[in-house]
Amino acid sequence: MIRQARASDEAGVIAVVQAAYLPYVDSIGVRPGPLDDDYAELIRQQQVWLLEEGQRVGAVLVLCPEAAVMLLSNVAVDPACQGQGFGRQLIDFAETRAREAGFSLIRLYTNAAMAGNVALYQRLGYREIHRAVEHGFNRVFMEKDLA
Secondary structure, three states, X not given: OEEEOOHHHHHHHHHHHHHHHHHHHHHHOOOOHHHHOOHHHHHHOOOEEEEEXXXXXXXXXXXXXXXXXXXXXXXXXXXXXXXXXXXXXXXHHHHHHHHHOOOOEEXXXXXXXXXXXXXXXXXXOOEEEEEEEEOOEEEEEEEEEOO
């Protein structure tokens, strides 16, 4: 079940984000950006969604509406839940929410060191629009036309 996160979900959201991103610290050389996001504030802004596995959070999605696009800010799947299609379900959900909110474009970025993520997003119809260093991160910016 995918539902909007509540304040009481903050610890579970943070636990999933940490489990998903901490393994990348060595390959990237820095803490991935999502590890330092303010999830209490994002939850208050109603930008966090979660996919539950039984009674626990199995995966997290952060969607941030911008002026002309929906930003798919974060998809994090607990490593214990990987391989069950949770990431794909959340990406599909993000695209549906973006369409429902009137956006014809969804955008995301990922770290260039996460080549598997770039390949996954390309398979899902996202195209690379540029690469840049932003806030000290080597990022790959991608988007998908939802029209």
